[in-house]
Each structure stands twice: as C-alpha cells, then as structure tokens.
Amino acid sequence: MLSMLLISFYRRIKKYFLIIFGTLLMLAHLYMVFIFVPTDAETGIIQRIFYIHVPLAWIAFFAFFITLIGSIMFLWKRDFKWDRLASASAEIGFLFITLMLISGCIWAKPVWGVWWVWTARLTMSLVLWFIYAAYFIIRAYISEPGQRARFAAVVGIIGFLNIPLVFAAVELWTTQHPGMIIFEGGLTTEMKLTLIVGLVAYTVLYALLLKDRFVLKNFKNELNQMKNLVTGG
Amino acid sequence: MKLLDKTLVIAWKDILSEFRTREIISSVLVFAGLVLVIFNFAFSGSRQEMLALAPGILWVTFAFAGVLSLNRSFIQEREENCLEGLMVCPISREAIYLGKMLSSLFFMVIIEAAVLLVFGLLFNVNVITLPMVMLTLLATIGFAAIGTLFSALAVNTRAREMVLPILFFPIVSPVIIAAVNASELMLNGAVWSEMASWIGIIAAFDVIFLTASYLIFGFIVEE
Numbered sequence: 001m002l003s004m005l006l007i008s009f010y011r012r013i014k015k016y017f018l019i020i021f022g023t024l025l026m027l028a029h030l031y032m033v034f035i036f037v038p039t040d041a042e043t044g045i046i047q048r049i050f051y052i053h054v055p056l057a058w059i060a061f062f063a064f065f066i067t068l069i070g071s072i073m074f075l076w077k078r079d080f081k082w083d084r085l086a087s088a089s090a091e092i093g094f095l096f097i098t099l100m101l102i103s104g105c106i107w108a109k110p111v112w113g114v115w116w117v118w119t120a121r122l123t124m125s126l127v128l129w130f131i132y133a134a135y136f137i138i139r140a141y142i143s144e145p146g147q148r149a150r151f152a153a154v155v156g157i158i159g160f161l162n163i164p165l166v167f168a169a170v171e172l173w174t175t176q177h178p179g180m181i182i183f184e185g186g187l188t189t190e191m192k193l194t195l196i197v198g199l200v201a202y203t204v205l206y207a208l209l210l211k212d213r214f215v216l217k218n219f220k221n222e223l224n225q226m227k228n229l230v231t232g233g
Numbered sequence: 234m235k236l237l238d239k240t241l242v243i244a245w246k247d248i249l250s251e252f253r254t255r256e257i258i259s260s261v262l263v264f265a266g267l268v269l270v271i272f273n274f275a276f277s278g279s280r281q282e283m284l285a286l287a288p289g290i291l292w293v294t295f296a297f298a299g300v301l302s303l304n305r306s307f308i309q310e311r312e313e314n315c316l317e318g319l320m321v322c323p324i325s326r327e328a329i330y331l332g333k334m335l336s337s338l339f340f341m342v343i344i345e346a347a348v349l350l351v352f353g354l355l356f357n358v359n360v361i362t363l364p365m366v367m368l369t370l371l372a373t374i375g376f377a378a379i380g381t382l383f384s385a386l387a388v389n390t391r392a393r394e395m396v397l398p399i400l401f402f403p404i405v406s407p408v409i410i411a412a413v414n415a416s417e418l419m420l421n422g423a424v425w426s427e428m429a430s431w432i433g434i435i436a437a438f439d440v441i442f443l444t445a446s447y448l449i450f451g452f453i454v455e456e
Contacts, residue, residue: 075452130403137399141390150452151386155400158379161445162404169407169434173414 018208025201032194040191049107051194055202056100057125063093063206064132064160071156074149080221083149086156087139088213092206094132101125120167120174127166131159236331239324243332248339250309257305257340265298265348269355280357287358288416291348292409295369296376298344300398303380306337307388320454330381330450334443337384338377345369364419368432372412375438379404382446385453404442411435 013020033051040047070086073079104122105115116122135155142148187195251257272290276282310316319329349360349369380401387396415431425432 075449127403127406130399134396134399134403137392138386138390138396141392141396143391147389150455151389154382154386154449154452157449158382158404158442158445161441162407165407165434165438165441168437169410172430172434173410 022204029201037194046110051198053103055198059206060097063089067156068160071153074153084217120170123170239328240331244335247336261302268294288413299376303384307384326451334381375408378443
C-alpha cells in the first residue's frame with residue numbers, strides 16, 4: 001500500500017523532480033553560505049561570495065564547453081538541433097560569466113578598495129566575455145539560418161580553443177606583474193562542503209535553464225516552419 | 234598541381250593585384266603613420282618614458298593596421314564577385330585559405346617593417362633588431378592565421394567591417410599580451426631564455442590556429 005502510494009507520488013512529481021531537487025539544493029546552499037560556513041579569518045565576511053563566485057565561473061566554462069560540443073556536432077551532422085543547443089548553452093554561459101564578473105567586482109571592492117583588479121582569472125573571464133559577446137553579435141548580423149549556424153559554430157569552436165592560451169598568457173602576465181590574490185587560505189571541511197553543494201546546485205540550475213531554452217528554441221523553430229508554410233515562404 | 238603550388242598561385246594573384254591597385258598597403262601605411270602620430274600627442278615624454286611605452290604603442294599600431302588590411306583581404310574578393318570565381322576554380326578550400334593567409338601575411342609584414350622604421354625615427358628608440366623582427370614575424374603569423382578565417386566570415390555578414398575587429402581582438406589577446414611583454418624584455422636587453430615562455434605562447438597560438446583555421450575554413454566559404 002505504502003509502496004503504491006510512493007510510486008504514484010513519484011509519477012506525479014517526476015516531471016518536477018529536477019526543479020524541486022534544484023530548489024532544495026539552492027536553499028541549502030544559501031543556508032550554508034550565510035549561516036553554516038565559518039567566516040574566513042583573514043578576509044572576513046566578504047569571503048562568503050567565494051561560494052557563489054566559483055560555481056558561477058564553473059558553469060560559465062561548462063556552458064561554453066557544451067557550446068563547443070554543439071558547434072562541432074552541427075558542422076559534422078548538419079542538424080539544427082545542435083545549433084540550438086550550442087546557442088542556448090552560450091546564452092546561459094554568457095549570463096553566468098557576466099554574473100561572475102559582477103560578483104568578482106563586488107568581492108574586490110571591500111578587499112582592495114577598487115572595483116576591478118587585473119587578476120589572472122578576472123582578466124581571462126573578461127576576454128571570454130568579449131569572445132562570447134562576439135558570438136551573439138555574429139548571430140545577430142546573419143539572417144540566413146544555415147549560414148548563421150555555420151558561422152556561429154566556427155566562433156564557438158575557435159573561442160573555446162582560445163581559452164587555454166588566454167589562460168597561459170594572463171597567468172604569466174600576472175606572475176610577472178605581481179598583482180593581488182583574492183583568496184589563498186586553505187579550505188576547511190565546512191568550506192569545501194559549502195562549495196561542493198554550490199557546484200551541484202548551480203549545475204542543476206544550468207541543466208534546467210538549458211532544457212528550457214532548448215525547448216523554447218525548438219518551438220520557435222517549429223512556429224517559423226509553420227509560418228513559412230502558411231505564407232508560402 | 235600540388236597544394237603548395239595552388240597556394241602560391243592564390244597568394245601571387247593577391248600580391249599582383251595589390252601592386253597594380255596599391256589599395257591595401259598604401260592606405261594602411263598612412264593609417265599606421267597616423268596612429269603613431271596620435272600616440273606621440275598622447276604620450277610625449279622623455280626617452281626613458283618612451284622606451285617603457287614603446288611595446289604598447291607598437292603592438293596597438295600593429296593590431297589596428299593588421300585588422301584594417303585583413304578586412305580588405307576578402308572585401309575585395311566580394312566586391313568584384315571574385316569569391317564565386319575562386320570557388321568554381323579547381324582549387325581546394327584549404328589552398329584558398331593558405332593562399333589568402335600568405336598574401337595577408339606578406340602585406341602585414343611590409344606594413345610592420347615600415348612601422349618599425351618610422352617608429353624608430355619618430356620616437357628615437359631602436360626597435361629594428363633581429364629578436365624584434367623575429368618576434369614581429371612570429372606574432373604576425375598568428376594574426377594572419379586567425380584574421381584570414383575571420384575576414385572570410387566577416388565579409389559575409391551584414392556589418393562587414395565592424396565584425397572583424399570584434400572577433401579578432403579578443404581571440405588574439407594572448408598574442409598581444411605575449412608580444413608586448415616579450416618586446417618590453419627585448420628593449421631592455423633581456424636574453425632569450427627570459428622571453429622563452431612568451432615566445433612559446435605565441436608559437437603555440439600560431440600552430441593551434443593555423444591548424445584549426447585550415448581545417449575549418451571550408452565551412453565558412455561553402456555556398
């Protein structure tokens with residue numbers, strides 16, 4: 001009887017499982033960031049932004065990796081669903097890298113009294129921000145869908161290939177022009193745990209956003225096809 | 234014909250047409266000269282200060298001049314519908330890419346040689362040394378490799394001239410960072426071993442993007 005109830009309950013919530021799971025994780029993460037985790041001894045309360053900053057950065061890079069996969073698959077298979085996946089992921093990656101830069105600024109201000117410091121990570125993220133901004137500009141400037149998808153895929157691949165080089169260059173650059181290091185203390189177990197929960201929570205958020213954007217783009221595409229049928233385009 | 238022959242034919246076609254029309258080199262040279270003069274107004278200072286600013290001024294000038302000449306590379310082909318002509322030639326896309334890359338590289342090297350000369354004269358800093366020339370050549374290969382790919386892409390978009398710099402500058406940023414730092418070391422008389430890691434980054438960029446562009450170029454020009 002109980003198992004029957006559980007199964008029917010599971011069937012009902014299956015569709016919403018990821019949303020419920022993600023929401024719970026997010027709430028848990030917020031609790032951990034603000035209450036559970038101890039304040040960092042050296043930099044104080046502002047260090048708590050670290051638990052949001054790092055997951056944002058992780059998702060940004062992961063999203064651009066999915067864009068790379070989508071781009072390669074599109075050029076290979078010529079199926080527009082890959083282009084929709086690549087662009088949906090790039091949109092989310094761009095959003096997250098923007099948030100990551102903003103959280104970096106908020107972090108820098110109380111620690112060094114300035115909004116921006118040219119640390120290796122921030123510099124690299126800024127360059128990436130520009131690369132993916134270009135990705136969307138290219139998309140906006142081309143009206144023919146096949147060409148748009150092809151060109152965007154090229155930028156998606158080249159942009160990702162560039163990441164290690166940008167990283168190597170700015171790392172070397174900041175070691176030669178010694179800058180400031182945001183946070184280099186060892187992490188306690190609580191800190192590690194908070195960070196891990198954050199990473200999982202944001203990954204679930206990414207998956208949800210990606211699914212929604214992807215489904216929306218598919219609907220848009222279907223709608224356009226129907227429109228073309230009706231207007232005979 | 235082998236790939237190399239075809240590549241050289243394409244490159245020679247561009248060079249020949251450039252020597253007949255003198256469209257790219259002359260106008261970009263004037264532009265580069267203007268950039269140098271504007272920098273002089275912006276940062277006039279003692280010789281010591283100029284020595285510190287020289288790498289930055291040089292590489293900004295190279296990057297701006299480079300993007301300008303790269304833009305022309307495919308706009309010309311497009312304006313006279315030459316691109317269609319090239320596509321129906323019994324020449325592989327790869328050969329077209331390599332040929333266009335070589336001719337762009339050739340134009341940029343000529344322009345940069347002139348910039349180095351004028352820079353030395355105007356700013357009284359000796360920048361024409363063997364390491365400097367080698368570094369410039371190495372970095373320019375990277376510029377031309379990725380610039381030719383993006384030039385072909387940009388010319389097919391609505392905004393043409395605007396698209397190339399937006400794509401080009403963020404991608405070549407590792408080259409610019411490395412080249413500026415390596416030049417700074419060179420002008421201060423550093424030895425090769427100190428610059429090795431910077432040179433390594435530029436060399437890696439050249440290899441990665443020459444290969445990637447070579448493989449990917451066909452997707453840009455397919456009709």
